[in-house]
Amino acid sequence: xxxxxxxxxxxxxxxxxxxxxxxxxxxxxxxxxxxxxxxxxxxxxxxxxxxxxxxxxxxxxxxxxxxxxxxxxxxxxxxxxxxxxxxxxxxxxxxxxxxxxxxxxxxxxxxxxxxxxxxxxxxxxxxxxxxxxxxxxxxxxxxxxxxxxxxxxxxxxxxxxxxxxxxxxxxxxxxxxxxxxxxxxxxxxxxxxxxxxxxxxxxxxxxxxxxxxxxxxxxxxxxxxxxxxxxxxxxxxxxxxxxxxxxxxxxxxxxxxxxxxxxxxxxxxxxxxxxxxxxxxxxxxxxxxxxxxxxxxxxxxxxxxxxxxxxxxxxxxxxxxxxxxxxxxxxxxxxxxxxxxxxxxxxxxxxxxxxxxxxxxxxxxxxxxxxxxxxxxxxxxxxxxxxxxxxxxxxxxxxxxxxxxxxxxxxxxxxxxxxxx
Amino acid sequence: xxxxxxxxxxxxxxxxxxxxxxxxxxxxxxxxxxxxxxxxxxxxxxxxxxxxxxxxxxxxxxxxxxxxxxxxxxxxxxxxxxxxxxxxxxxxxxxxxxxxxxxxxxxxxxxxxxxxxxxxxxxxxxxxxxxxxxxxxxxxxxxxx
Ligand SMILES: Cc1ncc(COP(=O)(O)O)c(C=O)c1O
Numbered sequence: 001x002x003x004x005x006x007x008x009x010x011x012x013x014x015x016x017x018x019x020x021x022x023x024x025x026x027x028x029x030x031x032x033x034x035x036x037x038x039x040x041x042x043x044x045x046x047x048x049x050x051x052x053x054x055x056x057x058x059x060x061x062x063x064x065x066x067x068x069x070x071x072x073x074x075x076x077x078x079x080x081x082x083x084x085x086x087x088x089x090x091x092x093x094x095x096x097x098x099x100x101x102x103x104x105x106x107x108x109x110x111x112x113x114x115x116x117x118x119x120x121x122x123x124x125x126x127x128x129x130x131x132x133x134x135x136x137x138x139x140x141x142x143x144x145x146x147x148x149x150x151x152x153x154x155x156x157x158x159x160x161x162x163x164x165x166x167x168x169x170x171x172x173x174x175x176x177x178x179x180x181x182x183x184x185x186x187x188x189x190x191x192x193x194x195x196x197x198x199x200x201x202x203x204x205x206x207x208x209x210x211x212x213x214x215x216x217x218x219x220x221x222x223x224x225x226x227x228x229x230x231x232x233x234x235x236x237x238x239x240x241x242x243x244x245x246x247x248x249x250x251x252x253x254x255x256x257x258x259x260x261x262x263x264x265x266x267x268x269x270x271x272x273x274x275x276x277x278x279x280x281x282x283x284x285x286x287x288x289x290x291x292x293x294x295x296x297x298x299x300x301x302x303x304x305x306x307x308x309x310x311x312x313x314x315x316x317x318x319x320x321x322x323x324x325x326x327x328x329x330x331x332x333x334x335x336x337x338x339x340x341x342x343x344x345x346x347x348x349x350x351x352x353x354x355x356x357x358x359x360x361x362x363x364x365x366x367x368x369x370x371x372x373x374x375x376x377x378x379x380x381x382x383x384x385x386x387x388x389x390x391x392x393x394x395x396x397x398x399x400x401x402x403x404x405x406x407x408x409x410x411x412x413x414x415x416x417x418x419x420x421x
Numbered sequence: 422x423x424x425x426x427x428x429x430x431x432x433x434x435x436x437x438x439x440x441x442x443x444x445x446x447x448x449x450x451x452x453x454x455x456x457x458x459x460x461x462x463x464x465x466x467x468x469x470x471x472x473x474x475x476x477x478x479x480x481x482x483x484x485x486x487x488x489x490x491x492x493x494x495x496x497x498x499x500x501x502x503x504x505x506x507x508x509x510x511x512x513x514x515x516x517x518x519x520x521x522x523x524x525x526x527x528x529x530x531x532x533x534x535x536x537x538x539x540x541x542x543x544x545x546x547x548x549x550x551x552x553x554x555x556x557x558x559x560x561x562x563x564x565x566x
Contacts (some may be wrong), residue, residue: 191531324482357482359457360426363524375456389458419483 010312017244020045020400031369032338034404039187039348039395040373041237048240051300055293063292078292081299088302090223091249095281102246103214104134106233109248110210111138113261121147126160126180128153129385133378135181135212155385159189159338170205179209184216188377189338190348199228203242214238219346220314224249241301245294255281262287313398317347320396324349324405347396356419358392368411425518434483439493441476450538453531458486461534469540472496472504482527489531491515
């Protein structure tokens with residue numbers, strides 16, 4: 001993926017982009033809204049909001065069921081959204097795109113359905129020290145049930161994966177390693193991980209790779225073929241789409257061989273009282289009524305991002321990251337975590353300032369209309385690694401500007417003044 | 422917007438009253454807010470039906486630490502019935518500025534520790550007690566991701 005390739009010259013007209021996002025006109029008290037928490041959830045452009053509205057006003061109906069026109073229209077739009085998502089991530093086959101509620105559900109689907117059938121006593125699942133809890137806890141639950149072992153690739157002081165330690169883990173456990181679960185981009189450090197290498201080395205011992213794409217798919221060109229992984233999980237709400245919709249991409253042969261996850265309507269061919277046969281992909285993994293309007297709106301979000309150009313999105317954020325790294329480093333007493341250059345990270349900045357508690361920082365920033373996150377960011381093992389309980393985290397997306405980084409820096413200086421002893 | 426971090430709060434954060442430990446407390450109690458790492462420990466001395474003395478110790482955000490200082494400054498020396506009747510609204514009034522739901526938890530940590538400490542002291546042979554709710558109100562679910 002081009003998150004880590006050489007500079008692109010594509011550009012993005014941020015003034016025009018901002019005009020597409022109604023919420024950016026809001027104020028907080030008398031301050032403009034400075035939204036720097038897109039790693040938690042992105043804002044939505046008018047086109048996405050309109051797609052949801054349009055669906056519920058004009059053709060809301062259950063999919064795959066009705067023999068009437070609005071249901072057929074909803075079904076066609078739902079499947080069209082699947083096609084758009086497949087194209088967006090370079091998937092060869094629409095059937096490899098499973099709609100879920102989000103990254104969390106996508107990973108749980110694999111841990112339960114694939115894990116139940118493929119992991120045995122003494123097998124090994126490799127995770128990393130920088131995973132989001134949603135790429136740790138499902139594996140822990142599954143490993144406990146199956147009597148498998150969890151190993152973790154450690155993180156270096158600069159916030160990178162220690163690939164030599166990874167090699168040692170692979171050498172020690174060899175063919176007992178069944179799956180490597182790795183995040184493409186750290187939601188706390190912004191580190192872009194070399195997932196292709198991780199996946200290639202996993203494959204060499206016969207293990208599959210699941211990539212958590214929650215923080216990468218929204219921010220640059222991601223192509224599942226280039227990643228070399230077997231599963232990719234991501235969330236719609238972090239990429240301009242609605243909450244409640246996400247994606248699991250998986251290689252067709254692997255998905256076909258897996259038992260189902262949830263049982264229920266839509267995922268069956270034929271149900272008898274004691275036994276059933278299951279539907280083909282992708283329906284096999286989409287039990288129950290799907291979040292149709294959300295899926296359609298996610299398709300529209302991919303249209304919006306594609307029109308901007310994912311190379312341009314990446315270039316915009318890389319420039320903003322370089323600017324933010326300079327601005328933040330110039331603040332005395334500020335400690336920034338993660339890799340030092342904009343080339344090897346995305347626009348996610350975790351920091352502490354003197355000994356001001358991150359919750360106090362976030363509250364003071366909030367008084368200036370600046371929205372950042374404070375806490376462990378669902379990465380407690382990573383916090384432990386750096387001896388922290390919490391950091392403040394600012395993160396940017398297509399609509400953010402250098403002026404907003406200036407506002408962040410000014411608010412941090414105000415916090416320093418308040419806390420100066 | 423009116424800053425929460427006004428002089429009164431910051432003064433109690435920088436120069437906490439009743440901070441430290443006591444040699445012979447009637448009871449000690451501490452609680453942790455695991456989500457943000459705020460911790461408050463309290464030593465209480467109960468004598469003649471009064472909260473005769475108290476000290477707190479701990480670490481965390483300015484709000485949790487300043488609230489503990491303000492609280493102990495207000496309640497030390499008061500009769501137990503009055504201290505037990507102390508509730509969240511009294512504490513918020515003491516702080517004097519509106520708190521967002523997420524930050525109320527920080528402020529309420531010290532009140533929870535005080536109440537749990539009094540409750541424990543009463544259970545361990547103190548005078549007949551009216552039931553005290555010992556836990557901090559955990560209303561603001563804090564989620565990170
Ligand atoms: C890297 C990463 N993985 C997984 C998740 C979980 O995503 P969701 O809550 O949308 O399921 C998030 C975001 O919260 C994330 O940043």
